[in-house]
Amino acid sequence: MTLNNDPRPWQVESSEYLHRLPWFTVRKDAVRMQNGGFIPDYFVLEYPDWINVTAVTTDGQLVLIRQYRHGLGQVSYELCAGVVDPGEDPLPAAQRELLEETGFGGGTWELLMTLSANPGTHANLTYAYLATGVTLQQAQQLESTEEITVHVVSPERALQLLESGDIMQSLHAAPLLKYLLKRAASASEPTRYF
Incomplete structure (x- = not known):
């Protein structure tokens, strides 16, 4: 059962890499949520699969x-x-x-x-x-x-x-x-x- 009020993906307003090495890549995104909330510093770790x-x-x-x-x-x-x-x-x-x-x-x-x-x-x-x-x-x-x-x-x-x-x-x-x-x-x- 899918609810109509399920969260949606956040909107990325800006994105920058803070560190880029094969085993440690960190990205900082500024994101806006569906409900209007704003997170200026959301950190994502990027690794290969x-x-x-x-x-x-x-x-x-x-x-x-x-x-x-x-x-x-x-x-x-x-x-x-x-x-x-x-x-x-x-x-x-x-x-x-x-x-x-x-x-x-x-x-x-x-x-x-x-x-x-x-x-x-x-x-x-x-x-x-x-x-x-x-x-x-x-x-x-x-x-x-x-x-x-x-x-x-x-x-x-x-x-x-x-x-x-x-x-x-x-x-x-x-x-x-x-x-x-x-x-x-x-x-x-x-x-x-x-």
Whole structure:
């Protein structure tokens, strides 16, 4: 049901870039709202689109990675993830990142969900893919700025990692949880909530 009084997009009256680097671009907009309200300093973070992959092996195990994240100052479990290069489609980016970061590839791919880190401040999207039937195809091909270990875990172990907070990245927890819920529903397993 759509209501006639739903909010409409704001009118941008002016816009300027305060900082422009590949990993930190900040734009300041002056915006007018539908109700006449005015926000002179609305800040937007511009990033390229991101991808992540819930990768499931031919025997039903999940391919996770562990890496240090400096913002939180800790190592945690994550899905394989990366950046969509300019002009690149998200699916090939996801397939490339999975192969480079983990050595796993192949299988059947589908878009599981599209997410925003924060639609109030982030201008990009995250495309979360499900890759089923992946196999180990090569050694990792990490960049000099990557330190990643690969961990193949059972779905039950992945659920434990979610429950214990060992998967901190919300853009990774959401698609992984969606996969685990769909898996439980298709197997007619009783749904176990946190």
